[in-house]
Amino acid sequence: MRILLTGGGTGGHTIPIVAVVQELRRQRKDLKLFWLGDDHPEERAAKENNIPFQKIACGKFRRYFSFWNLIDFFKIPAGIFQSFFLILGFKPHVVFSKGGYVSLPVIIAAWLLRKKIIVHESDAVPGLANRIAARLASKVLLGFNAHSAETLSAKSLRGKYIFTGNPVRREILKGDPVKAREFFHLSKEKPAILVMGGSQGARFINDLISRSLSKLSEYQIIHSTGVNNVSVIARSDCRERQSNLISTENHYRFCSYLDVAKMALAYVACDLVISRAGANTLAEIAARGLPSILIPLPSAASDHQFANAKIFEKRGASIVVEQKDLTSRKLVSLITSLLKNPNQLETMSKKAKNTITKGKYFLIKKLRISIFKIN
DSSP states (O other), X not given: OEXXXXXXXXXXXXXXXXXXXXXXXXHOTTOEEEEEEOSTTHHHHHHHTTOOEEEOOOOOOOSSOOHHHHHHHTHHHHHXXXXXXXXXXXXXXXXXXXXXXXXXXXXXXXXXXXXXXXXXXXXXXXXXXXXXXXXXXXXXXXXXXXXXXXXXXXXXXXXXXXXXOOOOOGGGGOOXXXXXXXXXXXXXXXXXXXXXOOTXXXXXXXXXXXXXXXXXXXXXXXXXXXXXXXXXXTTTTHHHHTTSOEEEETTEXXXXXXXXXXXXXXXXXXXXXXXXXXXXXXXXXXXXXXXXXXXXXTTSGGGHHHHHHHHHHHTTSEEEOOGGGOOHXXXXXXXXXXXXXXXXXXXXXXXXXXXXXXXXXXXXXXXXXXXXXXX
């Protein structure tokens, strides 16, 4: 079976493709894959997972006036032209798209060639590329059930939806709590907090944590700053050290990047997560059953992170605080209130497990069935 993959631009579009590929390879030995995308991060992910990759021209549509919109507009026809002939050569049975601006030329070319197209939408509010792609797709797989369907509501799309949830990499579900705490040099006696800002980091969260450290000395912190937005404390050497764990105080560990193995250890070592509200992060903390404080990215397209976060909050799995309302004092107060209330943490943990996942491999198994059934 031949599957053409597309999607990328950020880790939010790339990581789920890797999770899907891992599971499909477990089920089909005759699988042949080909990934069309932009350069980083999808090219790196394809290389790491031994997937043939081809870069194509693609234009990003910005939701504000920019001269680059005009230039990028002309890249889309070029990308369609490239994709058309690459698809003719590969002859895929199915085209699987994870969204992002890079996917649109591929989807249009696949539709012109009458290929079967599966689109997966991770967020509660679908992105522009997926709203267009959904009309050309054979099936639309949803990470959040009714919420995404409402946004994509149209008579022409009825019957296309399948709720699969969001795929989670198997490695994320591994890890021993004792070994994880040893790896991060954490005490067994103190609660641990994992702080992260998504695949690209979050300057606001980084700086907020740096201002709050002195008031959080009774807790242990693992902080993934992101390579692009390094906190005040990390700025001097974090870029050079990359994913090497650095300690500046006894209770604080930071790094610019956690690979999947270290991320799995960080999840299993911590009692509470502070994070943005990207769909992949939420899927992972739900799979691990972790309570969370969510700070949605205010500039996210269509405010999709806020919509994602509110679903978790409504179901009792998270506390949501908008960035404009959050101060160091308020954050410290929230953390202290939660970590001094084990019963609330346990309840939130149970709610998190039931928010998206219904067993370790339920969702990715259902997604696999959807892909194979359409062939």
